[in-house]
Amino acid sequence: QQQQQKNNSGTLQHGHYSCFVKLAQNNGQWFRCEDETVTLASLSEVLSSQGYMLFYVKDRLEYTA
Numbered sequence: 001q002q003q004q005q006k007n008n009s010g011t012l013q014h015g016h017y018s019c020f021v022k023l024a025q026n027n028g029q030w031f032r033c034e035d036e037t038v039t040l041a042s043l044s045e046v047l048s049s050q051g052y053m054l055f056y057v058k059d060r061l062e063y064t065a
Contacts, residue, residue, distance in 0.1 A: 006053040020046045 006019045018034040020041055032041040 003055050003057045007049050007051050020049065020051075 003022050006017065009016045009018075016034075018032060021031050021033060022028055023031065030041040030043060030046050032039050032045065
């Protein structure tokens with residue numbers, strides 16, 4: 001399950017970085033973090049952005065002890 005996505009507008013050397021963060025405490029609501037500003041974000045905003053680094057959390061661990 002995706003939990004965070006990093007975005008960059010510009011080039012990797014110069015540009016502006018932002019990220020989307022999904023909080024489980026808020027019913028899986030997405031937030032856009034940009035510098036010191038945090039705002040609510042829709043799923044369509046997250047899906048239409050060009051993330052270059054995605055972070056996932058596994059729902060359950062499957063292993064044998």
